Amino acid sequence: MISIQLAIMIPFIAALVIPLLYKKIPRIHVGWFVLIIPTVLFIALTRFIPSIAGGNTYINTVQWIPSYEINFTTYVDGLSIIFGLLITGIGSLVILYSIYYLSAKESLHHFYSYLLLFMGSMLGVVFSDNLMVLYVFWELTSISSFLLIAFWYHRKKSRYGAQKALLITFGGGIAMLTSFIMIYLMTATMSVREILSTIDPNHALFIPALVLLLIGAFTKSAQYPFHIWLPDAMEAPTPVSAYLHSATMVKAGIYLVARFTPVFGSSEIWFWLVSCIGLVTLFWGSFNAIRQIDLKALLAYSTISQLGLIMSLFGIGSIAHQLGAGENAILYTQASFAALFHLVNHSTFKGALFMVVGIVDHGVGTRDIRRLGGLMSFMPISFTIALIGSFSMAGLPPFNGFLSKEMFFEAVVNVSQSNLFTIHTFGLLFPIIAWIASVLTFVYCMIIVFKTFFGSYQPEKLEHEAHEAKIGMLIPPIILAVLIIGIFLFPNQLGDYLLRPGLASIFPSLKGMHEPISIWHGFTPALWMTIGVVVVGILIFRIQSRRKSLYIPPGKWTFDQLYNSALEQIELRGFKITSLYMTGSLRDYLVYIFLFFGIAVGGIFLLTDAFHFDFSSNAPISLYESLIVLTMMVAGIALIFAKSRITAILLNGVLGYSIALLFVLFRAPDLALTQLVVETVTTALFLLCFYFLPKREKENSPQKTKRFNVLVSILVGVIFVVVALSVQSGKLFESISAYFENAYELSGALNIVNAILGDFRAFDTMLEVIVLFIGGIGVYTLIKLRAKKEDENVENQ
């Protein structure tokens, strides 16, 4: 048996090789090479079945990031093998189909690379035991699905659909990641198997983790109200729709719910959320499906509806976790069993139906049911397959959908009689909604068959003459159709070998208890419900087909509308908010900075009561010192009100010289020297610029802004002064200047300041020199390297 890690990696490696094969061997359709991979994997996985059915599981670990407990651990048990077989099995059929579906003119190397990428990541999702690895593969499915939906990227609708799918599934993916992190915080393990035994349902994070996990699962599986991306994903090529959006990717959410049922299933919220959202999706999907005029959109909504059915069954099945081992528990595990059974069934008939729709589309050039009709005599084989698929979906014997639909009815009838979780209050709603939804399902199944293949043939509305497809295109749906009937005839073989071990991994404590599936099980309520579905369904179909147009336009309040307007509003509001504060005016930005300084810094100091004043250690102030300071104050204030620029420059010079005098007073000769020189140079520079400056104009901003400016500047000044005084009053440690007083012994210098600059902390000096150097070069380049008059204005590009 091959290692599962290898099985997951093979598609990825193949995705690398495929473009090479496409270029080097152009004569053979590259799909034939691709076909080998899922077929081999399928055969390899089937070899696990006997031992899995015997209760074995396989764990294999390859270390990835052991320090974070992130390891590529695979776990093969009943549940994952079901999905693994579906992915590889349907995958081979879809690739075979796509060889005939896609012409050699398409960019096939892209198509098959994406598809293999998807297949590998999907296998990774179902076989991963490590939460983070599961998440990585989960997002890879989203990305590859995005690439596949937009395969015909020159179409606007494809790009829209791809973006929508990506946004919604990524949103869910992030929710799931959050949930995984919460689970890790609760259990301190990344392994799904170990979570089961260590999770504590009373932990504060238990409910948030549960809800976020479900959001992840619901977005991926297109549950209400996150279902809106699936119909738009129908812009993908039909093999992609058949594979991703009916058989595999949308079941990733289902897989997640099934996998985490043992973890969260004992919670009441889990039951209510999963089963109610499932039922709502079931109803909403089937209701919308009958309104569609495009066959693929119809199938998309029917997929949504069927996924809702499976989801609600898993929700009902989770009750068994409350009951423990016993007769009652079996009653509810039967619901999960039905879910697994329907999961397999749905993959078969929905895959077949999508392929048939693709054949019809390929054959006559349209999928619009108003233009189709009377194709039965032209496409007999496709018709037969469509009939089998639709009737199986509608839940009629002798097809596998009948069995799972019966089990579904049984489950909802059972749950309505349960007395747990106060179900009895609304319990009756379960079978009623399920029954109505089944009637609608029956109606749209009739639409698929009768509107397409019966009625009058309208050649003038079709692009091509109707004809049967090539045999290669028909083989995959034929295989699926045979499976549909085969599963009906021998349901217990499938049940014993695949579904029972799958059930055992959903209910580890109730190992594989289930009743055998029987084709004829007596006159139970479920059977009467099915008969009712058929009768009422036919009636509705008759009434509805009399109407000219089947299509009921959607109302104003749809989730699509909500999604579109949300995107629009986010963009619009975001732009508005940004343009509200990003004014492009330096003055405003300075106001933000100063206000932040005033409010945040000053506010925090005030709140924490950090100000502390102590003037006892201050030196006395003499008269001449205060006179100098007074001069500076007057000069500073006059500077603000200076009318002409030259006055301002001179006042600035006064300030600089006074500072130099203060340096002298405070015994800093080096500073005073430097200050004098720098001040003179600065004044000269100001005068240099003067010539080039425009005439100074009076600032004519409104009075309010001026007052505000004054307030802000006073605020900043006060905070500076207060902080400085406060710092001065509270000296916590002795100054280190005593060390530098040994400058002569340490570095042979008499001037401490110069010793510090050139010896103790020469590194700073070096960098300051570099700053001056850069400044000089900057000035030189600015002056010398400006554009000449004839040159193009390169700076604004």
Add this chain to the structure above:
Amino acid sequence: MIVIMLKISLTLFALAIFISLYRIIRGPSIPDRVIAMDMIGVNLISAIAAISILLNTKAYLEVILILGILAFISTIALSKFIERGVIIERKRDR
């Protein structure tokens, strides 16, 4: 005795600087302001000299010299600016 005298003279120098500041602010013409600026420089020289006696140090002698040069240069620069509008003239042959 000398300490008190020096302090009194320092106070007077500071007062002179303050009064020159009044001339800079009030104007009325630019030459008035430039002369006032020059006067501040000269007062500073004297004040620094007084301070270095007061502090009993020779460290400020360079400051005095530099200030003498700078006050002269800045006054020249300002005067030239008032007269020509620029400080450094471009080469004639361009």
